[in-house]
Amino acid sequence: MRALDRALLVARRELDAERRQPDGVAAALTFAGLVVLLESLALGPGRAHDPDVASAVFWIAILFAAVLLVSRSFDRELEDDAIDAIVALEGGRDALYAGKVLALAAVIAIVALAAGAFSIVLLDLDVRLAAHLVLVAILGVVALPPVVVLVSLIALRVRARVVIVPILAFPLLAPQLLAATAGTSAALSGDASAALGWTGLLASFALVYGVLGLTIVPAAIE
Amino acid sequence: MIETTASPLPALRLRPWLGIVATALAMLVSWMGLLWAPTDAVQGDVYRVIYVHVPAAWLAYLAFAVVFLASIGWLWTRRPWFDALAVSSAEIGVLFTGLAIVAGSIWAKPTWGVWWTWDPRLVTTAIMFGMYVGYLLLRGLSTDFERRATRAAVLGIIAVVDVPIVHLSVLYMNSVHQLPTVLRVGGDPSLDSQMGMTLGFSVIAFTFVYFALLAERMEIERRRQQRLLDVRA
Numbered sequence: 121m122r123a124l125d126r127a128l129l130v131a132r133r134e135l136d137a138e139r140r141q142p143d144g145v146a147a148a149l150t151f152a153g154l155v156v157l158l159e160s161l162a163l164g165p166g167r168a169h170d171p172d173v174a175s176a177v178f179w180i181a182i183l184f185a186a187v188l189l190v191s192r193s194f195d196r197e198l199e200d201d202a203i204d205a206i207v208a209l210e211g212g213r214d215a216l217y218a219g220k221v222l223a224l225a226a227v228i229a230i231v232a233l234a235a236g237a238f239s240i241v242l243l244d245l246d247v248r249l250a251a252h253l254v255l256v257a258i259l260g261v262v263a264l265p266p267v268v269v270l271v272s273l274i275a276l277r278v279r280a281r282v283v284i285v286p287i288l289a290f291p292l293l294a295p296q297l298l299a300a301t302a303g304t305s306a307a308l309s310g311d312a313s314a315a316l317g318w319t320g321l322l323a324s325f326a327l328v329y330g331v332l333g334l335t336i337v338p339a340a341i342e
Numbered sequence: 343m344i345e346t347t348a349s350p351l352p353a354l355r356l357r358p359w360l361g362i363v364a365t366a367l368a369m370l371v372s373w374m375g376l377l378w379a380p381t382d383a384v385q386g387d388v389y390r391v392i393y394v395h396v397p398a399a400w401l402a403y404l405a406f407a408v409v410f411l412a413s414i415g416w417l418w419t420r421r422p423w424f425d426a427l428a429v430s431s432a433e434i435g436v437l438f439t440g441l442a443i444v445a446g447s448i449w450a451k452p453t454w455g456v457w458w459t460w461d462p463r464l465v466t467t468a469i470m471f472g473m474y475v476g477y478l479l480l481r482g483l484s485t486d487f488e489r490r491a492t493r494a495a496v497l498g499i500i501a502v503v504d505v506p507i508v509h510l511s512v513l514y515m516n517s518v519h520q521l522p523t524v525l526r527v528g529g530d531p532s533l534d535s536q537m538g539m540t541l542g543f544s545v546i547a548f549t550f551v552y553f554a555l556l557a558e559r560m561e562i563e564r565r566r567q568q569r570l571l572d573v574r575a
Contacts, residue, residue, distance in 0.1 A: 270500065274493050279483045288480065291473040292500065294466075332500060339417050340496040 123218075126211055130219020131226070137196060138227060144192035145227055148185035152235035155181035156242060168243050175304035178239050179260065179297055185231050186264050187286050190224055190272045198276075207341055217269060217337040221330070224265040232261050248310030256307050256315055259322035260300035266329035267292050273340045296325050357561065360554040367547035371540065379540040391449040393540060397548035398442035399467075404552065405435025406474065406502055413498030416491055422567045425491040428498055430559035432477055434552060439471045473501045487570050 138145055159177040160168040167173055197203040206212045236257060239245060247253055271289040275281045303318030375393035382389040408431040415424035446464070447457045458464065477497050484490035533541065 271497075274496050275480065277489075278480065278493070279485075284476070284480055284483060288473075288476045288497065291469045291476065292503075294469050328503065329500075332503070336496055336499060339492060 123211055123214060126209075126215035127218035127222060130206065130215050131222040134193060134219060134223035135226060138193075138223070141196075144189045145230065147192070148189050148227070148231045149234055151188060152181040152185050152231055153238055155184070156235060156239050160243060165243075169245065171245070171305045171308035172301075174239055174243050174245055175301045175308065178235060178304065179300045181235060182228065182232050182260070183264065183290070183293060183297060184286075185235075186224065186228050186268050187289060189227055189231075190220070190265075190268050191282060191285060193220065193224070194272055194276060194281075203276075213338045213341045214334055216341065217273065217333055220269045221265040221333070224269060225262055228261045228264060229258075232257055245308060247308060249307045249312055249315060252312055252315040252319075253304065253307035255319050256300065256303035256322070259319045259326065260296070260303070263296040263300065263322045263326040263329075264293065266326060266333050267296070270329070270333045270337065270340065273337065276341070292329075296322060299325070357554075357557040360550065360557055364547065364550035364554040367543070367550050371544045371547045374540040374543055379537050380534060382537075385453060388449065388452045391445050392537075393544040395442055395445040395449055396541060397544045398438045398445060400545055401438040401548050401552050402435050402442055402467075402470070404549070405431045405438060406470070408556075409435065409474075409477075409498045410502035413495035416495045417499075420488075422487075422491070422571075423564075425487075425494070426560045426563035426567060427556075428491075428494060429478075429481060430556050430563055432474055432494075432498070433559060434555050436471065436474045436478065438548075438552070439467065439474065443467060443471060470501075477501060487567070 155177060159173070163173060168177075194203075203216070206216045209215070240247060268285075268289050271292065272281075272285055275284045275288065278284055299318045299321040303315050303322065306312075306314035306318065371393065375390055379390070379393075381387055409428050412424045412428035412431060415421070416428065443464075446467075450459065451457050477494060480497060481490055481494050484493055
């Protein structure tokens with residue numbers, strides 16, 4: 121079996137588990153929706169409508185949702201001891217990492233789509249460059265999982281894992297957060313060249329951390 | 343398979359001498375920085391913070407680069423010495439990153455008018471600080487020696503990606519932070535020669551302080567590892 125097939129198998133298994141028991145997605149969607157609601161309440165409709173503010177709150181919500189989702193995913197693995205079986209297979213560690221990254225990207229995309237639509241409607245955002253916005257959103261979604269999954273694997277059997285994963289992941293994800301926020305704001309405001317510039321940065325970070333993860337992940341998994 | 347003894351490195355035999363040289367150099371640069379170097383025409387005496395701020399920032403980079411190399415060393419060889427080097431350097435790096443931030447903040451108030459500003463370089467330095475505090479927290483939450491060392495090594499390699507971002511941010515992002523004064527691309531250092539010499543000596547003195555602290559901390563870690571290995575044996 122090729123490496124890509126193994127990764128796709130893990131991703132499919134992950135998505136099946138999420139479909140059968142969608143508590144992680146439900147929690148992430150509720151959380152992201154609540155953040156958008158609370159933003160409007162806390163800042164007032166005038167400031168919440170600002171593209172910079174709306175973009176920042178949206179991506180912070182997605183970041184927390186990603187941590188929530190990956191935490192639920194690894195909880196499930198540890199409850200069933202399923203992770204040991206995958207790790208024991210030849211090439212299982214790489215497949216575990218790549219599969220989790222792919223599955224998490226797919227689930228975050230669903231959450232981002234719902235939360236994005238919710239934000240646009242609720243905050244009455246004016247989308248000037250829809251295609252650019254979609255491109256930034258896709259690359260933003262792709263840029264988060266390589267880091268979140270890698271950090272979760274490092275902290276897999278650590279005490280207080282729920283606390284340590286965001287502490288480790290958020291500083292590493294700061295450039296991605298900045299790029300996604302600035303790119304989204306640029307797309308909302310109609311600045312095409314800035315939006316494309318930030319997508320380039322997001323793609324670079326996704327690539328760097330993806331390659332780094334695949335290189336280093338066999339050592340990270342116990 | 344890890345080694346069953348945490349043997350000391352020959353370089354650690356220089357330990358007492360490192361402390362003496364570091365203390366002597368620290369006294370020399372204190373005199374140079376406070377008395378010998380001229381007062382700046384624009385900033386007055388407040389600029390003298392540079393003799394702490396810049397070397398502390400340099401040590402932060404150095405310390406985290408050492409963490410990176412030691413992490414690779416641990417993953418490659420599984421020799422406990424590399425893990426001792428990584429944790430010792432990380433602790434010193436966190437200390438000096440904190441010192442660089444505090445010294446920079448003290449310098450910023452009279453020159454920029456604020457203690458802190460959301461300048462990219464300041465933010466990324468603070469992020470780097472948070473990242474290595476996280477590194478130390480991760481180590482603290484792990485009990486098994488080998489697992490702790492491996493987890494920390496992986497994080498030590500990932501985190502170093504942030505260090506070039508910190509340095510390059512001042513060049514490529516809009517920044518109120520001044521451009522590099524000494525290591526400038528395609529130009530001579532923009533400092534007065536006496537100031538430059540004092541800064542150079544400060545960097546050397548701080549580097550000796552780093553190695554002196556590193557040697558002491560590694561010795562503590564080596565003994566701790568030896569106790570763990572004795573218990574295991």
